[in-house]
Every structure is written in structure tokens, then in C-alpha cells.
Amino acid sequence: MVVSLRKLQRVLPLVLVLSLSAAGCGSDSTSSGKSDEATATTAAPATTAAPAATAAPAGVPGLVEEGKLIVVTTGNFPPFTAIDPDSGEVVGYTIDIAKSVAERLGLELETPTVDWVNELEGLAQGLYDIADSGIWPTPKRQESFLFSRPMTSTGIVAQVRAEDAGGPGFADMTGMKAGGIQGSSQEAYMLENADALGYESYSGFAGAGEALTALKQGRVDALSQDTLVAGFASVNDPELAVAGPTVLAHPLSLAFQLGQEAKRDAVNAALDAMIADGTLAELQKKWFNTCIPVPDHNNQEEPYTTMPAGDC
Amino acid sequence: MSIDTIQEYVPIILKGFWITVRLFLWSLIFSTVAGFILALMRISSVAILRWISGLIGWLFRGIPLLLILFYAFFALPEISRSLMFDPFWAAVVGLSIWTAAYQSEAIRSGIIAVEKGQFEASEALGMTKRHYMRRIVIPQSIRITVPPFIGNAINTMKQTSLAAVITVPEMTLLARQIISEDFKVAEPLLALAFIYLVLTTLLLMVQLGLERIFRLKV
Amino acid sequence: MGSWDWSIIQRCWPLMRDAAWVSINLFAWSLVLATGLGFVLALMRMSPIRYLRWLSALYVLIFRGLPALVILFFAYFWVGRSLNLSPFQSGVVGLSVAAGAYKAEIIRAGLLAVGRGQYEASEALGLSRAHLMRRIIIPQAVRVMIPNYMSNATLLLKSTSLASVIGITELTGRARQLANSTYKPIEILTAAGVIYLALTTVLTVSQEILERRFRLKT
Numbered sequence: 001m002v003v004s005l006r007k008l009q010r011v012l013p014l015v016l017v018l019s020l021s022a023a024g025c026g027s028d029s030t031s032s033g034k035s036d037e038a039t040a041t042t043a044a045p046a047t048t049a050a051p052a053a054t055a056a057p058a059g060v061p062g063l064v065e066e067g068k069l070i071v072v073t074t075g076n077f078p079p080f081t082a083i084d085p086d087s088g089e090v091v092g093y094t095i096d097i098a099k100s101v102a103e104r105l106g107l108e109l110e111t112p113t114v115d116w117v118n119e120l121e122g123l124a125q126g127l128y129d130i131a132d133s134g135i136w137p138t139p140k141r142q143e144s145f146l147f148s149r150p151m152t153s154t155g156i157v158a159q160v161r162a163e164d165a166g167g168p169g170f171a172d173m174t175g176m177k178a179g180g181i182q183g184s185s186q187e188a189y190m191l192e193n194a195d196a197l198g199y200e201s202y203s204g205f206a207g208a209g210e211a212l213t214a215l216k217q218g219r220v221d222a223l224s225q226d227t228l229v230a231g232f233a234s235v236n237d238p239e240l241a242v243a244g245p246t247v248l249a250h251p252l253s254l255a256f257q258l259g260q261e262a263k264r265d266a267v268n269a270a271l272d273a274m275i276a277d278g279t280l281a282e283l284q285k286k287w288f289n290t291c292i293p294v295p296d297h298n299n300q301e302e303p304y305t306t307m308p309a310g311d312c
Numbered sequence: 313m314s315i316d317t318i319q320e321y322v323p324i325i326l327k328g329f330w331i332t333v334r335l336f337l338w339s340l341i342f343s344t345v346a347g348f349i350l351a352l353m354r355i356s357s358v359a360i361l362r363w364i365s366g367l368i369g370w371l372f373r374g375i376p377l378l379l380i381l382f383y384a385f386f387a388l389p390e391i392s393r394s395l396m397f398d399p400f401w402a403a404v405v406g407l408s409i410w411t412a413a414y415q416s417e418a419i420r421s422g423i424i425a426v427e428k429g430q431f432e433a434s435e436a437l438g439m440t441k442r443h444y445m446r447r448i449v450i451p452q453s454i455r456i457t458v459p460p461f462i463g464n465a466i467n468t469m470k471q472t473s474l475a476a477v478i479t480v481p482e483m484t485l486l487a488r489q490i491i492s493e494d495f496k497v498a499e500p501l502l503a504l505a506f507i508y509l510v511l512t513t514l515l516l517m518v519q520l521g522l523e524r525i526f527r528l529k530v
Numbered sequence: 531m532g533s534w535d536w537s538i539i540q541r542c543w544p545l546m547r548d549a550a551w552v553s554i555n556l557f558a559w560s561l562v563l564a565t566g567l568g569f570v571l572a573l574m575r576m577s578p579i580r581y582l583r584w585l586s587a588l589y590v591l592i593f594r595g596l597p598a599l600v601i602l603f604f605a606y607f608w609v610g611r612s613l614n615l616s617p618f619q620s621g622v623v624g625l626s627v628a629a630g631a632y633k634a635e636i637i638r639a640g641l642l643a644v645g646r647g648q649y650e651a652s653e654a655l656g657l658s659r660a661h662l663m664r665r666i667i668i669p670q671a672v673r674v675m676i677p678n679y680m681s682n683a684t685l686l687l688k689s690t691s692l693a694s695v696i697g698i699t700e701l702t703g704r705a706r707q708l709a710n711s712t713y714k715p716i717e718i719l720t721a722a723g724v725i726y727l728a729l730t731t732v733l734t735v736s737q738e739i740l741e742r743r744f745r746l747k748t
């Protein structure tokens with residue numbers, strides 16, 4: 001039970017060297033950032049499981065874990081993804097899409113949640129199969145990630161308190177304290193157009209929940225928010241509203257690590273099937289109460305449309 | 313992973329340095345004042361003051377600092393609009409009250425360490441109360457209080473990193489932003505760790521210096 | 531200030547209770563590992579081999595000089611990814627590594643407090659090294675260590691709240707989530723605070739019981 005001092009002194013250096021080398025092994029691959037192979041996790045020492053190279057035989061190559069589809073979201077962006085306060089489960093439009101896709105591909109679904117600032121970074125490091133918080137496939141992001149076909153379209157609008165409902169929104173923000181979600185494209189829009197918009201100050205928040213609390217408390221006067229998210233919040237909360245013009249219409253798609261074309265194509269096939277048989281339209285009705293045109297490609301410069309099949 | 317990238321990130325992270333320092337200094341000032349008040353209350357002859365001080369101490373030593381910060385930032389505005397602090401001051405409020413709960417113990421142990429017998433002896437020798445405090449109580453109290461006091465101060469400096477969670481743009485937040493934007497992990501963290509180690513080592517040297525001045529090392 | 535909403539606490543209680551168990555789990559694992567690590571480090575520090583002493587001292591200097599949050603980031607983003615650990619496991623690694631540095635000093639102080647004379651006397655009596663440690667040194671060391679060990683354990687319990695920043699759904703993280711999704715920060719955060727107070731008070735009371743039990747019978 002009690003190890004003698006001398007024995008300990010002999011074993012210790014070995015233990016230290018082993019643990020240091022284990023930590024050093026994987027770090028080179030993970031810190032290389034935008035890795036081109038799906039094998040970021042396989043550079044770790046032999047003791048670990050889940051190498052992406054020996055992928056699922058079930059027809060979807062490149063899975064992080066065999067037989068599972070790991071779809072990460074923030075859980076802080078309703079109605080796309082939110083954590084149900086009663087069950088603690090993640091629910092939302094994108095979660096339902098993920099469920100349907102997983103079913104069609106014959107895979108088990110796992111839905112971890114992380115803060116937005118960590119979501120794409122974790123995807124880049126190969127921790128997840130898909131990132132699906134309602135992501136805008138901007139040209140810049142398309143350099144670092146692969147995207148599926150769009151699963152909805154949306155825009156950016158100013159979310160305000162109910163008393164400001166008729167206000168100018170983005171048209172005129174003088175004297176307003178602006179807010180948004182840290183690291184989001186809606187935030188980028190605010191920061192890049194600071195002079196044109198003319199707001200007094202800007203604060204970033206970790207997620208929609210914190211941002212809305214800040215809005216209600218009066219910490220900020222207008223949030224730069226996704227149109228569907230802002231609309232959902234206004235419908236469900238009498239204290240909230242939207243104001244002013246909607247700008248920058250754009251699609252939302254699922255994000256994949258670079259190099260995962262086969263995985264992306266399999267998911268695309270499932271999404272196409274969902275549009276064809278009306279599943280997507282049903283989900284839209286469920287979460288948005290209306291049908292939203294789903295573009296057929298991610299390039300905003302070119303015109304697009306497809307309407308999901310089904311009546312709305 | 314290269315040393316160059318680490319060196320590249322140090323200046324970016326250092327942009328948050330002054331915020332860290334200001335967080336630390338303000339919290340130090342407020343917590344020392346509050347700690348003194350709490351300590352005096354704790355040894356007061358008025359029972360209710362002792363009780364309140366004891367309660368506050370138990371409360372703020374028993375809850376994680378992170379929760380206190382969330383409370384200061386999210387919950388206080390609900391109680392009253394005038395309590396709506398921006399992230400920096402919410403962090404100062406949280407840090408100050410948390411540190412004060414510990415400093416009050418350090419200060420209190422310093423004050424009560426001086427035995428009663430010395431008070432009676434000084435009376436017998438005909439010393440005035442002020443003379444007694446100045447020449448006998450304070451030097452001994454300081455000797456007892458300084459080590460835990462500085463220990464708490466160093467802790468406060470390290471805990472400023474939590475302000476990142478309520479979006480204060482101090483060093484840890486900046487490092488985290490680098491991770492999520494550049495997708496590099498080791499370099500920004502090592503740069504951050506390096507800066508903190510320099511800071512805490514400096515504070516440790518201050519602590520050693522002060523101990524020597526007060527001749528605490530026997 | 532509006533009215534207090536008890537129903538929200540009732541509704542969210544199951545989620546908070548489960549999250550509290552995660553916190554306790556984190557605490558338990560980290561305490562065990564940190565104590566083991568601290569014991570190893572303390573022995574290293576007392577070893578006749580200079581390189582081991584130096585290594586142990588360096589470890590303590592570095593990991594007491596870094597904020598716990600930064601250590602957790604290292605554990606999650608670097609070590610955890612390399613070893614393919616779950617967020618929970620990374621959290622335990624980070625917390626243990628951070629707390630181990632403090633435990634090392636506490637255990638070392640305990641071992642040193644037992645007079646040198648005892649080591650020599652027992653050698654003279656022909657007792658084996660193992661017997662020496664088990665029957666004579668360790669019981670006395672434990673008596674000295676208990677106050678500092680337990681107060682450090684309380685700190686460890688509170689620092690489990692940091693695990694929320696790396697995505698583990700423990701009590702503080704769950705409270706923050708609920709506070710923001712129900713728009714009732716006061717009720718939720720206060721409930722979380724009460725749970726933490728209950729847990730830390732259990733530890734403090736245990737400390738007093740242990741101190742009493744190990745007290746010398748004179």
C-alpha cells in the first residue's frame with residue numbers, strides 16, 4: 001500500500017516522459033488548424049479510439065465516430081436550436097433536420113452544444129461531423145469549410161423592445177446602443193458598417209439568450225439578429241419586436257470540415273429527399289409557421305429559388 | 313507550432329493587459345476597504361454587526377466566483393435599473409466582494425492576534441490608546457495580515473481571467489478569440505500563460521520583498 | 531423589484547439537480563487525482579535527487595501562477611484533443627493539475643511538520659520504511675494537513691464552476707443557460723447559489739469533524 005520513496009523516484013521520470021510525449025504527439029496536428037484531411041483526430045497516440053480514417057462502412061465515409069452522426073449546435077439560437085428548459089434536450093429546426101438526415105443515413109444522432117465562438121473551431125479540428133446552428137455560408141467561411149445545400153433562407157434585422165416596434169431599425173441607429181452575438185455574421189455586419197449605421201456603442205454576447213436578456217434589461221437598444229430568430233422571439237414574447245428594414249438576404253446551410261466531400265454529398269442527398277417528400281416544408285411549418293423559400297445553391301451573387309414542396 | 317507565432321500573439325493578447333490591471337487594482341482597493349469594514353464588524357461588541365458580517369463572509373466564500381459574476385451582470389439589473397453595470401464594473405463588483413470575504417478573515421486574524429495582555433500592560437505603563445495602537449497593535453497585526461493578504465491579492469489577479477466569461481475584453485478573452493478565429497490553439501494559450509506567469513512571478517517577488525521589510529522571515 | 535417566481539425554480543429543479551451531480555462528480559474525481567498528484571509532488575520535493583526536487587518546485591511555481599481558467603483551456607483545447615478526452619475528462623484533468631500544485635505544498639508541509647527526530651528514532655529502532663510512513667509519519671502529517679487540505683478542497687468544489695466555460699453542463703453552466711432562456715436570472719442564480727452553499731457547508735462541517743477526531747488527546 002505504501003510505496004517506498006526509492007521505488008517512486010525511479011518510476012516518476014518515466015511517467016513524466018510518457019505523459020509529456022503523449023501530449024506532444026497530437027498537438028502538432030490539432031494546432032495546424034484548417035487541416036485538409038479528416039484524420040485530425042487520428043494523429044493522437046494509439047490508445048485513443050475513433051480514428052476517422054477507418055470510417056463507417058454504412059456508406060457515409062469520414063465520420064468522426066462509426067455509426068454516429070455528431071451534429072454540434074449552440075443550443076442558444078431559437079428556433080433553430082435551443083435547450084428545452086424542462087427536459088434539458090436540444091430542440092429546434094436544425095435539430096429536427098439533423099434527426100431526419102441521421103435517420104435517412106441510418107446513423108445514430110448525437111447533438112452536443114457549445115458556445116458559438118467554439119463551434120466552427122471545433123468543427124475545423126475534426127471534433128464533429130456537422131455544425132448546424134443556422135450558419136451563413138459566406139465566401140470567407142467557404143474557404144475554411146464545406147457547406148451542404150441550403151436548408152432555408154433568411155436575412156438580418158434589428159430586434160428591439162416592444163415599445164420601439166415602429167422604429168427605424170437599421171435605417172437609423174443614432175443614439176442607440178447596439179448588440180449582437182459574438183463571432184456571428186450579424187455582428188460582423190454591425191462592426192463593418194459602424195459609420196453608416198451610426199450607433200452609439202456595440203456589445204457582443206455569448207448567445208441569443210444573453211443578448212435578449214440584455215435587450216430587455218435596457219443594456220442595449222437594438223440587436224443585430226437573424227430574421228427568423230428575431231421573428232420567433234417577437235411572436236413568443238410580448239416584450240420583443242422587430243423594427244426597420246431586413247437586409248442581406250442569404251441562405252443557411254450545414255457546415256463540414258474541409259475534405260469531407262463524400263460526407264457532405266451524402267447529407268445533401270438526404271436534404272434533397274427531405275425537400276422532395278415534403279419533410280422540410282413540415283418542419284418549416286412547425287418552427288416558423290410558414291414556408292420559406294429554400295435556395296438551391298450557396299452563392300448569393302447568383303439568383304436562386306426552389307420552394308419546398310407542400311402547402312403552407 | 314512555432315515560437316514565432318507565439319511571439320506574434322503576445323502583443324495581441326497584451327491589448328487586454330491594461331484592462332486586467334485595472335480590474336485587479338480596482339478590486340484590490342474596494343476589497344481592502346470592504347474587508348476592513350467586515351473585519352471590524354466581526355469583532356465588534358454589537359451582536360447584530362457580528363452576525364451580518366459573519367453571514368456575508370459565509371455567503372461569499374461559499375459560492376463560486378463565476379456565479380457571483382453572473383449575478384452581478386445578469387441578476388442585479390433585474391433588482392434595480394440603477395444596478396446595471398457594464399461588464400467591466402460588474403466584474404469589479406463581483407471580484408471585490410468575493411476578495412473582501414477572504415481579506416476580512418486575514419485582517420481580522422491580524423487584529424485579534426495581539427493578546428489582550430499587551431493592552432493591559434500598555435495601560436499599566438501609561439501609554440495612550442493612540443500610542444498603543446501605533447507602536448504595538450499595528451506592527452504586529454500587519455506582520456500577521458500581510459502574508460494571507462498578498463496571497464489573496466495574487467489570487468484576485470488570477471481570477472480576473474474569469475471576467476472574460478462576462479465579455480470583459482481582458483487577456484483571456486482575447487486569447488479565446490484568437491482560438492476561434494485563427495483555429496490555432498497552442499500558440500495563443502502559451503502566449504497567454506507566459507504573460508500570466510510573468511505577472512504572478514512579479515507579484516510573488518513583491519510578496520517576498522514585503523515579507524522581508526516587515527521582517528516576517530525569522 | 532417584481533415578485534419572486536417560485537414556480538420557475540420548481541420547474542427547473544430536475545435539471546439543476548442533475549447538473550449539481552455533475553459538479554459533485556467533477557469535484558470527487560479531481561480531488562482524488564489532485565491528492566495523488568500532490569502526494570507524488572511532495573515526495574519528489576523531499577527527494578535526495580536534485581532534478582526531482584527542481585521539477586516538483588517548477589511544477590508548483592507554474593501551476594500556482596496560472597489562473598485555473600487558463601489551465602482548463604490548456605486541458606480542453608490541447609491535452610484533451612490530443613488524447614481524445616471527453617469534455618468531462620478534460621475538465622477533471624485541468625482541475626486536478628491546477629489543484630495538485632496546491633495539494634503538493636499542503637502535503638509537503640504536513641510531512642515536514644513531523645519532527646526529523648521521528649525519522650531517525652524509528653530508524654534506530656529498526657522499523658522498515660513502509661512501517662515508518664504508515665504508522666508514524668502519516669497519521670501525524672494528516673493531523674497537521676486537515677485544515678489546509680479541507681479549505682483547499684472547498685476551493686476545488688467552487689472551481690468546478692469553471693468547467694461550464696469548456697462546455698460541461700455542471701451547475702453553474704446549467705444555471706446560466708436557464709437564467710437566459712427563462713429570463714429569470716435572480717431566481718435561477720440564487721437557487722444555484724443555495725445549492726453551492728449547501729455543498730460547501732457540508733465540506734466545512736466535515737472539516738470541523740475531522741479536526742476534532744484527529745485532535746491529540748491530552
